[in-house]
Amino acid sequence: MDQLFVHIDQAIIHWAQAVLPDWMAVIVAMKIPIVAIAIFGPVTMMYLTLIERKLLARIQNRFGPNRVGKFGLLQPLADGVKMLTKEDIVPEKADKIAHLLAPILIVIPALLVFAVLPFGRNMIAVDLNIGVLFFLAMSGTTTLFIFTAAWASHNKFSLLGGMRSVAQMISYEIPFVLSVVPVLVVVGSFSTVAIVEAQPGLHWFVFTPWGAVGFFIFFICAVAEVNRTPFDLPEAESELVAGFHTEYSGMKFALFYMAEFMNVFTVSALVATVFLGGWQGPILPSWVWFLLKTYTLILIMMWFRGTFPRLRADQLMGFAWKFLLELTFVNIIVAAIWYEMRSPLNHLTAAAILIVTIIVLFQFNKTEIPKKRIYKYAYAD
């Protein structure tokens, strides 16, 4: 059961070797993971939209989509048909080429990052030795295409959304990347497979003090990275109409949506890989563990969406620069200390340093509430 998909993969390759000429068999062997990802990505995205709508509906005491198919299970297909048949409107003054390219290109990094995710034991498309770096670099490019779309639309709301997206990305990319560094320090490799193998059984990094803090930072930055509530300033409905995709309709809009949801999946998968032990776990098959962790994180993201209002721009920036960044720096040092010391003592030291840091940071970040003014002479007898 654990190696189910690996066996299927091998069976197809064996069949290809028996039936097809050698050069074609090689191509088939190369294409299998690509095809698997190209199917898995969009299908995941389609059903994530359904899950999100159902979950938000339940949070708001509604039913959610339940008309198309049993439990609304065919809703994504209906949405797809609707999106495909809608009129494609391009604003008159838009930069036509960029307007067309942005939604197409935004899907590419979202699909590429699937390649370095270890879905289970031996279930990885490419075991890159710079896997995490590749992931971070690729998911970072999304902002470029968001900005392209915003610029090409020739719409002030789009442009504002795009600029906010860039600002947000610059702020959150730094703690996002730096919060992985402790893991890299401890594991000594960028490869996602090596990171997962360094957390055998239940020895996940999240159970260490620096891992817990790292997980917290990494997850929050991941939410910010994929522009989801409460960090969805680039597409703030109440302020910017729809942000960077205001001027998009039909399938182009659907592609933005697809990229967003695939990013949600991949980013949650990366968080699970780096801090929650990826496919490691007892009893259940490895890929079940992986999907379980990933979907838990996705559901938490949706839960955030159902709960929190949007942050103000200055709160967003302040949180990244004044709290998360310092904490990540301290976290790197703590991880190094933890790694060098012996077992019971290292946990205590690391926890102590981190708790002190967090308290100090809270103290520094306290919002100053001005004292109530007393008008000395106003009420004089």
Add this chain to the structure above:
Amino acid sequence: MFGIGVLKGMAVTFKNFVESYYKKERLTTIEYPEKRLAEKERFRNFPFLIFDEKPEDPRCVACDICAKECPPQCITIVRAQDAQGKPLKKPATFDIDYSICMNCGVCEEVCPFDAIFMDHEFELAEYGRFEDLNYTIDRLLKPKEHFMKIRPTDATRIEAELKKKENAKKAAAEKAAAAAKAKAEAAKTQASQVPDTKPETKPNEPAQPADPPAEAK
């Protein structure tokens, strides 16, 4: 402490999420085509014409008052005529165009013969824009029992009033008949003098509407 509010908010949404699965008062949605709310008696939507025994004799006497009063002018009435061209007290055509009707209920209020009432019907969507939405008399006519079923309070009151009116009419007619008979007898007893004029008949009959039959608009 910082962060408690965040957790509190998440607890609230989680409670809503979980309780929506088993608590009735959380999930108040009624899934309409399968389940329906009980109809309120005082709900009024589209008018219908009432008939007492046979759909061939509706209560409507084609007086054209409702068509004149109708604010958006959606009612068209043509009075029926007999073979000699004499107008009858019933409509030949009675059309209500639902694409114009605004469900105000003025027709019910102005009708002096209690012949038109507001219905509970609300699923009136049709495929065609013109002919399908034009409700002709055969689609509008509904029996007295239907009215009694959907609006029992109003129906009992109106029926009682009608009955009272009818009894009064009958009594008056009897009285008139008795008077006429007495007069005739009196005339007879007064031997053969000048032959009397005809006895008057039915003094209480409602006046014939003065206007000619409404032309089709």
